[in-house]
Each structure stands twice: as structure tokens, then as C-alpha cells.
Amino acid sequence: MTDRGPEPIDSLTSDDAEASDDSALYVFAVCRSPATEVLTGLPGVAGGGPLRHMPFGELTAVVQTVRAADFTDEVWQARMSDRAELEAYARAHHQVVSAAADSCPTVPLPLATLYHNEERARHALVAETPRFRAALERTAGRSEWGVKVYAAGLPAAAGNAAPRSAAVSGGLINRPAPGAGLAYLERKRSVQAQREQRHEESLRLADSVDSAFHGVAAAGRRLRPHGPGLGEDGGVQVLNATYLVDGHRATEVDQLARALRRATGARIEISGPWVPYSFVGEV
Numbered sequence: 001m002t003d004r005g006p007e008p009i010d011s012l013t014s015d016d017a018e019a020s021d022d023s024a025l026y027v028f029a030v031c032r033s034p035a036t037e038v039l040t041g042l043p044g045v046a047g048g049g050p051l052r053h054m055p056f057g058e059l060t061a062v063v064q065t066v067r068a069a070d071f072t073d074e075v076w077q078a079r080m081s082d083r084a085e086l087e088a089y090a091r092a093h094h095q096v097v098s099a100a101a102d103s104c105p106t107v108p109l110p111l112a113t114l115y116h117n118e119e120r121a122r123h124a125l126v127a128e129t130p131r132f133r134a135a136l137e138r139t140a141g142r143s144e145w146g147v148k149v150y151a152a153g154l155p156a157a158a159g160n161a162a163p164r165s166a167a168v169s170g171g172l173i174n175r176p177a178p179g180a181g182l183a184y185l186e187r188k189r190s191v192q193a194q195r196e197q198r199h200e201e202s203l204r205l206a207d208s209v210d211s212a213f214h215g216v217a218a219a220g221r222r223l224r225p226h227g228p229g230l231g232e233d234g235g236v237q238v239l240n241a242t243y244l245v246d247g248h249r250a251t252e253v254d255q256l257a258r259a260l261r262r263a264t265g266a267r268i269e270i271s272g273p274w275v276p277y278s279f280v281g282e283v
Helices: 014-019 073-080 083-103 118-127 128-140 180-215 248-262
Strands: 024-031 051-056 061-067 106-108 142-150 168-170 172-174 221-223 236-246 267-274
Touching: 024 051, 024 083, 024 118, 051 118, 061 083, 061 128, 061 180, 073 083, 083 106, 106 128, 118 128, 142 180, 142 248, 180 221, 180 236, 180 248, 236 248, 248 267
Parallel strands: none
Antiparallel strands: 024 061, 024 106, 051 061, 142 236, 142 267, 168 172, 221 236
16 A cells, blocks of 8 residues: 555635535545445445446446544544554555456546535546556556665674773773784674675666666666665665556566576565555646
8 A cells, every 4th residue: 555644625614524414435445437336335434325337428437435533634633643453444444445456547546635525526527538548557557666675784783892991800901902903893793894885786777677677668767765674574675666567467476576586695585566646746
């Protein structure tokens, strides 16, 4: 899934909720010719009415009527602080988007995209039609794949202890052995050189893997790597990327990952196929 947070187009206040007869329109996605049956049995978000299609111009939105009071700014801000509830909404949103994407090219909209009513939703979506059309053309027949690469951890700071300073013991002054200071500096330089070498190797590894996946992808995006210590074996994540891949080339993603693991020895994790959340906001 996408890292984009709640992004209501029409912000609702408590006063709005009362003035809008307690209803609002939640828009999950915009599609081209969706199949009617794909929404059958899906609950949508909690407390909402039946999922349905809302045609606008040449395209169709997947929508659900919800209680406006459940999506005011105040309520939504409180919901964001409840991880379990927020995850439940995110899963419900993703379930609907995925079902629509299984049947036709689909542009997912951000979580909690709301309009006061159908008229305002239709007006806003029609105005965005050129962007939706471009996104649909870009992602049609393609899926998103995630790739994470972990390199072995950086060298530990073993032998990095500074030489002890002169100390008094039993009335005698214990001084460092001759040359201890020089040896300490050499160890420091050695550790620093290993760190720089490993850093350069990690950059080359990330670039080579990214270049290889671009060879099978229509587009790619490099994201900010996660911090150290998140890998299962303590490895450092050196590449966190996502790629837009044609459906008929999906098997090449797994084959390429296995070949790169053998060639580099690095831990390479892939995930997907996903609805191309990361590639619909760039058009």
C-alpha cells in the first residue's frame, strides 16, 4: 500500500455534518468501465451505505454514502490517533480499490476522500478528468511492485577504545605503552576506512539493483530507506523502491530478484503485485 495519509477534498466540520442531512459521499476510486458485480458483498467503510458506481463523463467513480458526522475533521483527527481503527479504515478502503482494480484500470483516491454530496463530487471529479485519464493510460495493465534491499551491517567499533590515560595505582603512575596513541589512531582510521568502503559498496549495490529492476519496469521510484535495525538480520536497508510493471512481465520480477540475490549475496525482498498507488499522483 501507499504511504499517503487522509486527504479529504471537502473538509467537513461538525456544523457541516448537521447541515448536510447527516450524509456525505466517500469516493474510493475512479475507474474506466468497472464491472458491476465486483462490489457485491464488500462492506466499504464502517457505517456506510451500499457501495455503488457513480458515472461522471467518460469515467466512473466507486462511492459510498456515509454518515457525515463520522468524518468531520474533529472525528478524523481523533481516529488517526487510534492505530487499530485507522488500520481498519485503511484495509476497508484498500479492499474496495483492489476489487475495482481487478476488473478494470483504476485510479485509487486517498483515504477519506469526501464530498458533501453527489453533485459536488461529480463537479470536482469532472474537473479532474484529464488527470484521471492520464493516470489510467499510464497504469492500465500494470501493477506496482515493492523492492527492498538489505546489506550486511557496518563494521562494529571493536578495538575502538581510546588508550587509557595515565593513572595512579599503588603509588605508581601507569602510563600507556610507548606507541599506544599511534596504534589507537591507526585503528580509528581503519574502522573509518571500512565504514566508507562499506557505504560505497552499499550505494553501488542499491544503484545496480535499481538499474536492473528499471530494465523490467515502465517506471520506478526510490523511497527513503528505513532506518537501521529494521531488517530481520540487522542488515541495513540500502534500497527501498517501487516499480510499475506490465502485467505480462510480472514473473520477471521474481526471476530477477532471485538472480540478483545469487549475484550479490544481498537480502532482496519483493512485494506485490499492488494497485499502483505510487504512480497515479505524478500525472
